[in-house]
Amino acid sequence: MVAFASVATKGHLSAGFAGLVVSYALNLTQTLNWLVRMTADLESNIVCVERIKEYSELPLEAPWEVEDKPAVDWPQGGIEFVNYGT
Known part of the structure; x- marks a missing residue:
């Protein structure tokens, strides 16, 4: 435009x-x-700052170690089917 105006x-x-x-x-x-x-x-x-804010407000996940975990010797030997039919 400027070139045309100059000409x-x-x-x-x-x-x-x-x-x-x-x-x-x-x-x-x-x-x-x-x-x-x-x-x-x-x-x-x-947008990056908004994502960081959103992630900081998420609810916390469950801990790796739970208090009511099964006993150490829980899986003993195999699987037993009771009243199973096909």
Whole structure:
């Protein structure tokens, strides 16, 4: 757009000024690109913080060692079927 505007007004703008305008337009485009990228990174980091907060509020799991566990000699020998029919 800036290049077309420079060509359309070629009698009113010097070549140096037109080059400066195009250079600043490219710089503005790069700045907007950087701004969009940083906004996306910020959103990603905020999601990470939300996940950490959510995981910290989860209920605790049961402990590995339970108090009412079976006796040490509990599995003795085999399986017994009582009143089994096919």
